[in-house]
Amino acid sequence: MTDIFIDAKNHTDHQKFLKGMELLYFAYRDFISWPDDVLHALGFGRAHHRILHFVGRNPGLKVAELLKLLNITKQSLSRVLSTLVEKGHIRQDIGAQDRRQRLLYLTDQGQKLLNKIAEHQKEHMLKAFENAGDQSVEGFWKVLSALLADENRDDILMRINSGIDD
Amino acid sequence: MTDIFIDAKNHTDHQKFLKGMELLYFAYRDFISWPDDVLHALGFGRAHHRILHFVGRNPGLKVAELLKLLNITKQSLSRVLSTLVEKGHIRQDIGAQDRRQRLLYLTDQGQKLLNKIAEHQKEHMLKAFENAGDQSVEGFWKVLSALLADENRDDILMRINSGIDD
DNA sequence: TTAAATATGTCAACATGACTGACATATTTA
DNA sequence: TAAATATGTCAGTCATGTTGACATATTTAA
Structure with missing residues (x-):
């Protein structure tokens, strides 16, 4: 895949939206429905x-x-x-x-x-993380955290991160 | 949020898995169920x-x-x-x-x-992208692409990226 | 040229996982 | 002691998926 498909600066807002939406839909589906x-x-x-x-x-x-x-x-x-x-x-x-x-x-x-x-x-997700690299995984987490509903965010992030720094 | 919660290197494989899984679940839910x-x-x-x-x-x-x-x-x-x-x-x-x-x-x-x-x-997603930054958005796309089922990946990515480089 | 394959549509029955509304029980709080 | 709270249950409904069987129109291959 050439870089142009990943470089966010080459996308209009509408293209970013469509890409995020569709990738999220397909990836979620493929991840949960084995x-x-x-x-x-x-x-x-x-x-x-x-x-x-x-x-x-x-x-x-x-x-x-x-x-x-x-x-x-x-x-x-x-x-x-x-x-x-x-x-x-x-x-x-x-x-x-x-x-x-x-x-x-x-x-x-x-x-x-x-x-x-x-x-x-677990295998599926860790393989994907390995392929994408740690930096991408951090971006993945950041975007998903930002996608949480404002009312839920703090609660959910606290739950998710509990135990990480032990 | 201190960096330790985002830095992937501070996570064990199992913690990475749980965090990815739960964030994906909650973010997907919050995104689609308005x-x-x-x-x-x-x-x-x-x-x-x-x-x-x-x-x-x-x-x-x-x-x-x-x-x-x-x-x-x-x-x-x-x-x-x-x-x-x-x-x-x-x-x-x-x-x-x-x-x-x-x-x-x-x-x-x-x-x-x-x-x-x-x-x-659209508003929801673009706001999340803005908050997370372009580099994170690219990571988000990379991980989601890697999460696609192997049989689907090429097909879906072609569809999703069609029109980006016009 | 006819038989098989293909693209689409429809009927019927069923499964899963949500929902609402009403009500019951045990326990705590004011 | 009355009201609020945490949990559970009965009954009916809805949205969206499934399988199986069959029908129609059209194209392709023998």
Whole structure:
């Protein structure tokens, strides 16, 4: 690919917009929609994966926090979360200070499932990062951070970066 | 935000993966899911938007090409495309060389609708690009290009870059 | 010239993951 | 003790995808 296709200065605003929009659409699609045998064999879908992911990343997450992260209603969450609890992938502990709260944790089984699911995506993304180079990865992060909704940005960046500087 | 949160060298592979994955998820979601009054008032959804977009970008697109771009079945496309044709936003011309083909074009009405829909997203993305800077935008494009599925990459990049060097 | 392949469209049934509205229970707070 | 809060559940709906079967018009190949 010749440089003209990457050099942002050679693009009009409208071309930048179209390119960003289309690349984001196709790349997101290709990244999330791989043949997901593991999940499907268990009767799970992407909604289950998302819950496993965020509970794995935030052990002790409260139901209300998960709802806010996923930006869905409790009725939507209920069906999906219930099956994960029933099948022993997620554990719900009663809150220590507030006994109304349910604190969510992955069970060992849930952790194993999550690891298995993530394998392919991890490989895919790290290969892309390697091909693009560290400087491009930093640009990728910067643009994505800027694309976040203003109301969400601080919250999300804090969550995402927690643990990086440990 | 201190530099440590952006410097890729300070991340382990697993941290890079998690950060890329979550940022991509949240940024994509925030970018596509704005309060879409214009579409909704007409009884249209995101599927309609996608068709308007790709037909607008590729005038004379064949149905088969659109199906391949969107990666959906013709049955799925049918419902959505039909309503767009019925309501006068898309025109289907019979192919000149091959009369079995239907070549898709936006009508003036369709073009107006698309412009209206794109307004907010264009503003959102260009503001993000401005905040991040041209160098980051180039990194953003590079990583997204690398994230495309290998089978799709050449095709998609050719489409996306067509018109940039005119 | 006819048979097969191709491009498109349509009917029907189903899956997933969202939504709204109404209501129930347990627990904490004012 | 009453109100607010955190969670859960029932029931119905919607948007968008899927598979399978079949129909029509047109082009291509034997």
